[in-house]
Amino acid sequence: MHPRMKTAALAALALVGAASSTLVATPSASANAEDGIKNVIYLLGDGMGRTQVSAARQRYYGADGELNMEKLGTTGQVATYAVQKNSGQPGAADFVPNYVTDSSSAATAWSSGVKTYNNANGIDAKANITPTLMELAHQAGLSTGNVSTAEITDATPAGQMSHTLQRACQGPSYVEASCQLPDVTGGNPLPTSDLRVTPIADQIATNQTADVILGGGLSRFDQANEDSLKSNGYTVIGSPGSQTVASKTDLAGVDANAGKVFGLFSKGNMTIEKYKRENPADAAAQEPTVADMTTKAIELLKTKSAKTGKGFYLQVEGALIDKRSHANDAAQTLEETKAFDDAVKVAYDFAKADGHTLVIVTADHECAGFNIIEKGSYVNAEAAAPPSNTDGKNTSNPSRATAGAKDGTRSHGFINDGDAGQADVKNFAPATFGTVDQGENYTSLDGTPNGALWLTYLSGNHTGADVPIFSFGAGSKLLEGEIDNTDLFGIVGSALGVRPRIPVPAEPTVTVTATPAPGKVATALGITGPTVVKPNRTVTYRIVASRVPSGSKVVVKDKGRVVRTVVVRNGRATVTLRLARGAHRLAASYAGSSKTLPSVTPTLTVTARR
Amino acid sequence: MKPLVAAGTAGAASLALVAGLWLAASGSDDSPAAEQTPTGPVVQTSLGLPTPTGDPELPGLRDLSPAPDSVGRLVGPFDDRFTTQGVRFDGRALRGRLTITSDVSEILALQVLGGFYDDQGAYLGEARWDFVPPEEGHHEEGHPEESVSFVVPVPAALRARVASASYGVTNLVNE
Numbered sequence: 130m131h132p133r134m135k136t137a138a139l140a141a142l143a144l145v146g147a148a149s150s151t152l153v154a155t156p157s158a159s160a161n162a163e164d165g166i167k168n169v170i171y172l173l174g175d176g177m178g179r180t181q182v183s184a185a186r187q188r189y190y191g192a193d194g195e196l197n198m199e200k201l202g203t204t205g206q207v208a209t210y211a212v213q214k215n216s217g218q219p220g221a222a223d224f225v226p227n228y229v230t231d232s233s234s235a236a237t238a239w240s241s242g243v244k245t246y247n248n249a250n251g252i253d254a255k256a257n258i259t260p261t262l263m264e265l266a267h268q269a270g271l272s273t274g275n276v277s278t279a280e281i282t283d284a285t286p287a288g289q290m291s292h293t294l295q296r297a298c299q300g301p302s303y304v305e306a307s308c309q310l311p312d313v314t315g316g317n318p319l320p321t322s323d324l325r326v327t328p329i330a331d332q333i334a335t336n337q338t339a340d341v342i343l344g345g346g347l348s349r350f351d352q353a354n355e356d357s358l359k360s361n362g363y364t365v366i367g368s369p370g371s372q373t374v375a376s377k378t379d380l381a382g383v384d385a386n387a388g389k390v391f392g393l394f395s396k397g398n399m400t401i402e403k404y405k406r407e408n409p410a411d412a413a414a415q416e417p418t419v420a421d422m423t424t425k426a427i428e429l430l431k432t433k434s435a436k437t438g439k440g441f442y443l444q445v446e447g448a449l450i451d452k453r454s455h456a457n458d459a460a461q462t463l464e465e466t467k468a469f470d471d472a473v474k475v476a477y478d479f480a481k482a483d484g485h486t487l488v489i490v491t492a493d494h495e496c497a498g499f500n501i502i503e504k505g506s507y508v509n510a511e512a513a514a515p516p517s518n519t520d521g522k523n524t525s526n527p528s529r530a531t532a533g534a535k536d537g538t539r540s541h542g543f544i545n546d547g548d549a550g551q552a553d554v555k556n557f558a559p560a561t562f563g564t565v566d567q568g569e570n571y572t573s574l575d576g577t578p579n580g581a582l583w584l585t586y587l588s589g590n591h592t593g594a595d596v597p598i599f600s601f602g603a604g605s606k607l608l609e610g611e612i613d614n615t616d617l618f619g620i621v622g623s624a625l626g627v628r629p630r631i632p633v634p635a636e637p638t639v640t641v642t643a644t645p646a647p648g649k650v651a652t653a654l655g656i657t658g659p660t661v662v663k664p665n666r667t668v669t670y671r672i673v674a675s676r677v678p679s680g681s682k683v684v685v686k687d688k689g690r691v692v693r694t695v696v697v698r699n700g701r702a703t704v705t706l707r708l709a710r711g712a713h714r715l716a717a718s719y720a721g722s723s724k725t726l727p728s729v730t731p732t733l734t735v736t737a738r739r
Numbered sequence: 740m741k742p743l744v745a746a747g748t749a750g751a752a753s754l755a756l757v758a759g760l761w762l763a764a765s766g767s768d769d770s771p772a773a774e775q776t777p778t779g780p781v782v783q784t785s786l787g788l789p790t791p792t793g794d795p796e797l798p799g800l801r802d803l804s805p806a807p808d809s810v811g812r813l814v815g816p817f818d819d820r821f822t823t824q825g826v827r828f829d830g831r832a833l834r835g836r837l838t839i840t841s842d843v844s845e846i847l848a849l850q851v852l853g854g855f856y857d858d859q860g861a862y863l864g865e866a867r868w869d870f871v872p873p874e875e876g877h878h879e880e881g882h883p884e885e886s887v888s889f890v891v892p893v894p895a896a897l898r899a900r901v902a903s904a905s906y907g908v909t910n911l912v913n914e
Contacts, residue, residue, distance in 0.1 A: 248847075296847065296912075301816055302791070302910070303791035303794070304848065304850055304869075304909065307912065320790070321791045324786065327786060331788055332786060335787075336786060348816045348817055349816075397817075397819070397820055397841050397842075398841070590844075
């Protein structure tokens with residue numbers, strides 16, 4: 130466990146209110162199957178650093194708006210560093226860090242709880258196999274799903290479902306140069322029967338770690354894989370054997386009771402949303418969105434877990450944020466972040482209705498040193514060679530046809546303005562975009578000096594910056610503040626009940642129990658949530674309603690004025706508010722019925738301030 | 740392209756064995772990270788799949804029969820991800836340039852398979868060229884490499900008889 134997280138976990142229960150009748154203080158539900166959490170939906174935007182989130186918010190929702198992920202309520206940040214080959218774990222004498230991770234090392238960190246070298250997948254830095262959360266969940270009888278817009282054999286999804294010395298050992302065939310790594314195996318290659326040099330596609334198709342597998346990368350699989358999947362009870366949409374990609378229509382047609390489903394919608398990485406939108410007749414337009422895949426995966430897993438009586442664990446990756454950031458393609462970085470955020474909404478809406486789901490949204494690393502620069506300010510002089518963009522399907526918008534050349538439309542910083550001795554056509558030009566704050570036709574400002582959002586890059590590869598983490602649901606308190614990416618193994622494992630329970634620090638909670646009366650059942654109401662919030666940002670409060678029948682209404686008031694009426698389901702309700710700047714006094718009340726007594730929470734004082 | 744049998748039951752059992760052994764052994768390391776990190780015995784296991792005996796061939800390699808002094812093209816699984824330029828055969832090596840069109844990120848793996856034939860078009864043998872990624876921290880300046888040159892030398896034992904060549908890409912992985 131990360132030292133800073135240990136401190137948080139030991140935080141004491143706080144009592145913030147009192148009222149008439151009997152006062153009982155209770156901690157909020159904790160992140161463990163024992164306390165009602167059955168499911169975890171873990172979403173990550175590959176390469177999605179803090180700036181990718183901020184810029185997408187400004188572009189699509191405005192400076193004062195929020196992405197869906199920002200509505201989840203709990204925020205923190207995650208350290209992402211990797212280690213060198215043959216390094217020990219942090220604290221060991223032979224620990225050698227590498228400050229900038231790749232996707233495979235990061236995926237191994239949260240999947241297996243170990244630091245490893247860049248390029249490793251499901252093993253530690255000394256090539257020891259490390260079981261993954263998805264394997265442990267599968268072993269415990271939970272339903273499991275893995276969704277990605279990358280090839281499903283790519284580092285992030287593979288980190289849950291396979292173990293290889295090199296992430297490049299993807300298939301469809303064993304290739305010695307891509308699978309062996311004598312540097313970490315004592316100088317000698319492993320026998321080709323060893324799991325760690327078995328192509329990832331073969332592992333995925335054979336090991337049944339994930340019940341639902343949706344994404345790209347059909348070229349990595351073949352007829353033998355299809356046979357293996359079908360023999361293990363998977364419904365296969367599309368065909369690896371004939372290399373026929375599945376479509377969004379195929380996906381929509383999958384019955385909720387299908388159980389195990391394998392569907393790949395592209396031979397390589399899936400296609401960016403812009404191309405699909407602008408080319409509706411192209412076959413690529415038949416690929417589902419990451420939100421579509423998330424919706425179907427949740428439907429399948431919910432149905433399957435209802436039969437087993439156990440929960441589910443779903444991982445969802447928005448991979449193209451990273452792919453487009455490598456290309457320094459700000460336009461598509463923003464649009465793919467938005468597409469990923471739409472998938473977050475699917476998970477969030479499910480979790481709010483379900484009441485037993487922990488939703489986590491984070492990233493594996495930042496990509497390309499993305500930054501928001503002041504309008505009209507100068508551009509990064511170090512980036513003298515921005516990538517060209519040769520991908521026919523995923524072209525930049527506005528286009529940048531020639532590597533290393535000034536974009537005459539978008540370069541307006543003083544380095545490029547022709548000042549004596551400073552004009553240089555190779556200076557990196559910022560990408561400019563309109564934002565929703567600039568009116569309905571804001572996209573018409575894209576690529577012009579009048580766009581309010583000026584974006585630039587530092588490099589064409591990953592950076593070592595911490596990444597944001599957002600969460601919703603019981604146990605999300607453990608994800609507040611600073612954590613390490615390996616901490617996610619214990620936290621998610623605890624929530625799923627497959628790793629030792631981690632106590633959750635309590636939020637301020639007050640519960641009032643009414644005095645019992647003959648012939649009626651006493652009820653109790655508690656309200657919990659943040660007491661300091663940002664003005665006009667969505668914030669969620671949870672209401673615990675003891676012995677209040679499902680379907681009953683609870684009225685929420687602020688300073689005595691009714692602001693929401695919510696319905697109790699299974700003893701719980703949530704209320705989402707946007708509070709104006711200043712002090713607020715929240716309280717919830719239940720009116721009672723012919724069989725139950727009324728109850729009311731004490732007032733929860735909330736301050737909304739910048 | 741490769742032999743593979745359905746072996747899900749054996750695979751699942753092997754994996755369960757891995758997890759079980761690790762769970763039994765976890766916590767044996769007293770380093771700060773050990774309380775949640777696996778350090779149990781390494782389990783050498785497989786999924787019961789047929790054991791590969793070498794790098795893959797491509798369909799048609801042995802039957803292509805290109806005319807003397809020509810270069811034939813073999814179909815591979817990743818042909819929609821790259822273009823090639825200037826591919827030529829000079830009797831000693833197959834040379835050309837390959838440009839990735841599917842991704843703008845670092846190349847992690849790329850293998851070009853070269854086939855060699857006599858003046859009757861009969862298959863003589865093969866050789867491979869593997870892209871070697873730059874060592875970490877030794878990236879070239881600028882953007883990730885999207886275009887690389889390849890050379891597949893004719894094996895010395897074939898040089899006296901070789902008259903034509905073929906090529907295809909057996910493996911391609913981008914970051």
